[in-house]
Amino acid sequence: MANNKEFVKFDKVDKSYDGKVLVVKDLNLDISEGEFITMLGPSGSGKTTCLMMLAGFETPTNGEIYLDSNPISNIPPHKRGIGMVFQNYALFPHMTVYENLAFPLRVRKVSKEDTDKKVDKALSMVSLSGFESRMPGQLSGGQQQRVAVARALVFDPAVVLMDEPLGALDKNLRESMQYEIKHIHESIGVTVVYVTHDQGEALTMSNRIAVFNDGKVQQLSSPDKLYEEPVNSFVAEFIGENNRFSGEVTNISKDKCKVKLDNGSEIFANPIAVKSNGEKTIVSLRPERALINTKEKLENNFNGKIEEVIYHGDHTRVRLNLLGNKDFILKVPNSSANMDIKLGNEIGVSWNSFDARALDPK
Numbered sequence: 001m002a003n004n005k006e007f008v009k010f011d012k013v014d015k016s017y018d019g020k021v022l023v024v025k026d027l028n029l030d031i032s033e034g035e036f037i038t039m040l041g042p043s044g045s046g047k048t049t050c051l052m053m054l055a056g057f058e059t060p061t062n063g064e065i066y067l068d069s070n071p072i073s074n075i076p077p078h079k080r081g082i083g084m085v086f087q088n089y090a091l092f093p094h095m096t097v098y099e100n101l102a103f104p105l106r107v108r109k110v111s112k113e114d115t116d117k118k119v120d121k122a123l124s125m126v127s128l129s130g131f132e133s134r135m136p137g138q139l140s141g142g143q144q145q146r147v148a149v150a151r152a153l154v155f156d157p158a159v160v161l162m163d164e165p166l167g168a169l170d171k172n173l174r175e176s177m178q179y180e181i182k183h184i185h186e187s188i189g190v191t192v193v194y195v196t197h198d199q200g201e202a203l204t205m206s207n208r209i210a211v212f213n214d215g216k217v218q219q220l221s222s223p224d225k226l227y228e229e230p231v232n233s234f235v236a237e238f239i240g241e242n243n244r245f246s247g248e249v250t251n252i253s254k255d256k257c258k259v260k261l262d263n264g265s266e267i268f269a270n271p272i273a274v275k276s277n278g279e280k281t282i283v284s285l286r287p288e289r290a291l292i293n294t295k296e297k298l299e300n301n302f303n304g305k306i307e308e309v310i311y312h313g314d315h316t317r318v319r320l321n322l323l324g325n326k327d328f329i330l331k332v333p334n335s336s337a338n339m340d341i342k343l344g345n346e347i348g349v350s351w352n353s354f355d356a357r358a359l360d361p362k
Contacts, residue, residue, distance in 0.1 A: 005032060005033040006030045006031070006032060006033075007031055007032060007033035007034075007035075007067070007068055007158075007159070007191055008029075008030070008031035008054065008065070008066070008067055008159060008191065008193070009029070009030050009031070009065070009066040010027045010028060010029040010030075010050065010054075010063070010065055011028060011063050011064050011065070011066065012026055012027070012028060012062065012063035012064075013026075013027040013028075013050075013053065013060045013062065013063035013064070013065060014026060014027075014060065014061045014062040014063055015046070015049050015050075015053060015058065015060055015061050016061045022061075022215055023044075023046050023049050023215050024046040024049050024050060024053075024060075024215045025046075025214075025215040025216050026063075026216070027046075027050065027063070027215075027216070027217065029050075029210060029217060029220070031191065031193065032191075033191055034189045034190070034191055035191055035192075035207050035208065036182070036185050036191075036192045036194065036205060036206050036207045037192070037193055037194070037206060037207060037208050037209070037210065038193075038194040038195070038196060038201075038202040038205065038206040038208075038209045038210070039051065039193065039194070039195045039196075039210050039212055040195075040196060040197065040199060040202040040209050040210065040211050040212065040238075041197065041211060041212030041213055041238070042197060042213065042238070043197065045212035045213050045214065045215070046212050046214075046215040046216070047195050047197075047210075047212045048163060048195055050195075050212075051161050051163055051193060051195050053065060053073075054082070054159070054161060054193060055077055055080070055082055055084060055161055056072070056075065056076060056077030056080055056082075057077060059073055060073055067080065067081075067082075067158065067159065068158065078107070080158075081155075081157050081158045081159075082157055082158065082159050082160070082161060083104075083151075083152030083153060083154075083155070083157035083159070083160040083161070084152055084160070084161045084162075084163070085145075085148050085149055085152045085160065085161070085162040085163070085165045086148070086163050086164075086165065087163060087164040087165060087166075087167040087168055088168065090148065091136040091144060091147060091148060091151070092136075093135070093136050093137060094135075095135075095136075096132065096133050096134060096135060097123070097128070097131050097132050097133070097134050097135075097136070097139075097147055098119055098132035098133065100136070100147060100151055101118075101119045101122055101123070101147070101150055101151050101154045102115050102119055103151070104151065104154060104155045105118060105119075105154060105155055108155060110155070118154050118155070118156075119132070119154060121154075122150040122151070122153050122154040123150055125150060125153065125184055125187075125188070126146040126147070126149055126150045126180070126184070127146070127180075128143065128146055128147065128150065131143070131147075141168060141169055141170075141173070142169060142173045142176075142177060145165060145166065145168075145169065145177060146177075146180070148165070149165070149181065149184070153184070153188070153190065157190065158190075158191065159190070159191045159192075159193060160190055160191070160192050160193075161192075161193050161194075161195075162181075162192065162193070162194045162195065163195045164195060164196055164197070165177075165181075165194075166178065166196075166198075166201065167196075167198075174201075178201055178204050178205055179204075181205065182204065182205045185205075194206065199238065199239050199240065202223070203223040203226075203227065203239070204223075206223055207222065208220060208221060208222055208223075209221065209222075209223055209226050211226065211234075211235050211238060211239065213234050213238070218231070218232060218234055218235050219231045219232070219235045226239050227239055227240050227286075229272075229357075230284065230357065230359070231272070231273070231359075232273060232359055232360050233282045233284060233359045233360060233361065236284040236357065236359060237284075240286065241286070241287050241329060241331075242284050242285070242286060242287075243284070243285045243286075243287060243290070243325065243327075243328050243329060244282055244283070244284060244325070245259070245261050245262075245267065245282070245283040245285075245323060245325060246261070246262055246280070246281070246282050246283075246361065247259040247260050247261040247262055247267075247280075247281060247283065248260050248278060248279065248280055248281070249271070249274050249276070249277055249278065249279045249281055249358065250266070250277060251277065252271055252274065252275070252276065252277060255270065255271070255354075256268055256269070256270070256271070256299075256353050257269055257270075257271040257274060257358055259281060259283055259358060261323055261324065262324060263323060263324030265302070265323050265324070267283065267300050267323070267353075267356060268299040268300055268353035268356070269281075269283045269353055269356040269357065269358040270353055270354050270355070270356060270357050270358060271358050272357045272358055272359055273358065273359045273360045274358045274359075274360075280361045281358045281359065281360070281361055282358075282359050282360070282361045283356050283357065283358050283359070284356070284357045284359055285351060285355060285356045285357075286355065287317075287329040287330055287331045288331045289351055289352070289355040289356075290330055290349050290350070290351045291349070291350050291351065292318075292330065292332060292341075292347050292348065292349055292350075293340070293347060293348050294348075294350050296350065298350040298351055298352050299351075299352060299353040300350060300351050300352070300353065300356065301348065301349075301350045302322055302323055302348070302349055302350075303322075303346050303347065303348055303349070304320035304321055304322030304323075304328060304346070304347060304349050305320060305321045305322075305344070305345070305346055306318055306319070306320055306341065306342065306343055306344060306345050306346075306347060307319045307320060307321055307326065307343075308343070309341055309342070309343055311334075313334070314333070314334060315331050315332060315333050315334055316331075316332045316334055316341060317329060317330070317331055317332075318330040318331075318332055318341055320347070320349065322349060328349075330349065
């Protein structure tokens with residue numbers, strides 16, 4: 001688990017490829033030793049560029065990157081002591097598994113005896129002991145990716161960078177690899193910087209997540225905080241599913257505000273990013289936070305008409321027309337209590353003001 005020693009630091013880092021457009025803007029980011037941090041964001045948000053600057057394949061236009069308090073912008077990639085795992089595995093096809101893992105050790109002039117020990121250890125870490133003499137072409141996609149992870153760890157790097165490493169795997173394999181990488185990280189405590197655009201992957205694996213958009217970190221938080229307390233409407237939309245209402249603040253106190261929606265209805269919400277009456281806002285509500293036909297007395301109670309019902313095994317996804325929003329989504333646990341969920345029915349929907357977050361309208 002991470003300790004609090006600052007290990008990687010991006011200090012006022014900008015990056016431009018053409019001298020005009022900044023793809024990374026004034027990035028300040030501290031990563032603790034032993035932390036698993038994920039850079040998450042849509043394509044073009046700047047996350048992979050940050051990883052490439054840390055690896056040494058790109059140079060910051062302004063600012064500096066520090067590794068263990070040392071500036072590294074002028075140090076070539078192979079001298080940074082950083083392991084890398086890519087989406088396409090990047091194994092040498094003409095080398096055995098053993099030779100693939102021994103390669104970074106040979107470059108570092110490690111003795112044959114120590115190389116054997118380190119290769120054994122790295123392969124047992126990814127549950128591939130006994131695969132030393134196989135060629136990459138004889139391995140499944142998941143096995144190849146595990147070899148790539150072992151090769152990144154074999155020389156005891158200070159930091160391991162992973163760029164969409166599970167993107168080419170099928171869903172089940174991908175999920176089991178997420179847990180595997182998470183467990184490897186927990187057992188050896190190496191610092192991991194991971195890049196993905198898959199929010200589920202980020203939530204599953206990370207100590208903290210940096211959500212990127214437009215070259216900036218929008219929010220840096222633990223997975224639960226990011227999901228439960230998004231600071232703006234971009235983060236709320238990007239992490240998990242969300243119901244949105246747009247409107248204007250008509251009344252505000254410390255922990256509650258009244259919002260008049262575009263269709264004229266009024267709802268109560270949690271004033272996260274609004275400060276005064278008359279402000280425009282987007283109110284964000286997670287589907288699982290809304291309850292149906294509840295006996296509890298919650299501040300927001302409305303009726304909606306069921307437009308679509310999709311069965312998902314452990315829950316049913318219900319789309320309603322509610323308060324002028326034709327795409328209001330509920331996730332209802334499947335139980336005998338909810339048998340009145342039928343297309344065309346009217347149902348009562350309630351939620352707490354605390355769970356409806358009044359955010360900036362950007």
